[in-house]
Amino acid sequence: LSLVLALFTNLLSAQLTLGLETNSSWSNMNIAGEGNLISSPNYYNGIKTGVNVSYPIYLGLGIESGLYYHTTGFKVSQDFGFDVYNILIEAGVTAIPQFHYLETPLLLKYSFGDKVKASIGAGPYVGLAVDGEIKTRANFILDFNLGTYDLNLRNDLFNQWEIGLMTKAELKIPIQNWAINFNGQFQHGLNDLSDEPILNIRTKRYAFGLGAGLSYQF
Numbered sequence: 001l002s003l004v005l006a007l008f009t010n011l012l013s014a015q016l017t018l019g020l021e022t023n024s025s026w027s028n029m030n031i032a033g034e035g036n037l038i039s040s041p042n043y044y045n046g047i048k049t050g051v052n053v054s055y056p057i058y059l060g061l062g063i064e065s066g067l068y069y070h071t072t073g074f075k076v077s078q079d080f081g082f083d084v085y086n087i088l089i090e091a092g093v094t095a096i097p098q099f100h101y102l103e104t105p106l107l108l109k110y111s112f113g114d115k116v117k118a119s120i121g122a123g124p125y126v127g128l129a130v131d132g133e134i135k136t137r138a139n140f141i142l143d144f145n146l147g148t149y150d151l152n153l154r155n156d157l158f159n160q161w162e163i164g165l166m167t168k169a170e171l172k173i174p175i176q177n178w179a180i181n182f183n184g185q186f187q188h189g190l191n192d193l194s195d196e197p198i199l200n201i202r203t204k205r206y207a208f209g210l211g212a213g214l215s216y217q218f
Contacts, residue, residue, distance in 0.1 A: 018052075018053055021050060021052055021181070021212070023210060029204070043074070048207075049068065050069055051067055060110050061108070069102060073099055075094055076096075093136065094139070097132065103128075105168075108121060108123050117171075120168070129161075132153055134148070136148070157194060169183060170182065172215070183210070186208050
């Protein structure tokens with residue numbers, strides 16, 4: 001009974017924290033399957049930004065959630081350089097599929113430290129791909145854009161919903177009720193973005209992120 005009362009008292013006195021966060025994101029796609037024609041996709045640098053809310057539970061444990069807008073993707077390059085009078089002329093084409101996600105995580109985290117606090121957390125997240133496009137660029141001495149092609153993510157070739165796992169480490173520097181936060185995170189989707197049964201291509205996205213934010217504790 002004493003333990004229950006102590007936990008209930010701690011919950012009542014716990015302070016809600018709201019924050020804004022912006023991260024630089026490096027994403028890629030695990031692509032496999034019988035019909036896979038892409039052997040080595042490269043990382044795409046996007047952005048992940050949004051709001052988060054965290055609530056302490058007991059003895060350093062707490063929960064964190066939020067809503068984020070995340071631009072992810074990958075790059076595929078094809079080189080076709082050629083010689084002119086024994087001089088190598090560099091040329092190539094790069095395709096950049098980009099996907100725009102809304103993501104909501106639910107992390108269980110543990111915080112430690114006195115004034116400057118650190119925390120580590122992990123848990124699932126749910127993502128919704130709202131739209132996407134493929135940008136193409138050519139390199140012939142200079143880079144120039146070839147065009148952009150919209151992707152209809154609502155057709156039968158794509159699975160808009162994603163469930164994945166996420167880990168996050170954060171450092172918080174308090175300034176009265178405010179705090180400056182620095183974080184690093186990693187996330188990996190558990191289900192396929194593509195939904196193509198004939199070619200049996202499996203695509204699962206993942207991303208690393210580094211960023212900073214500002215939070216307020218009520």
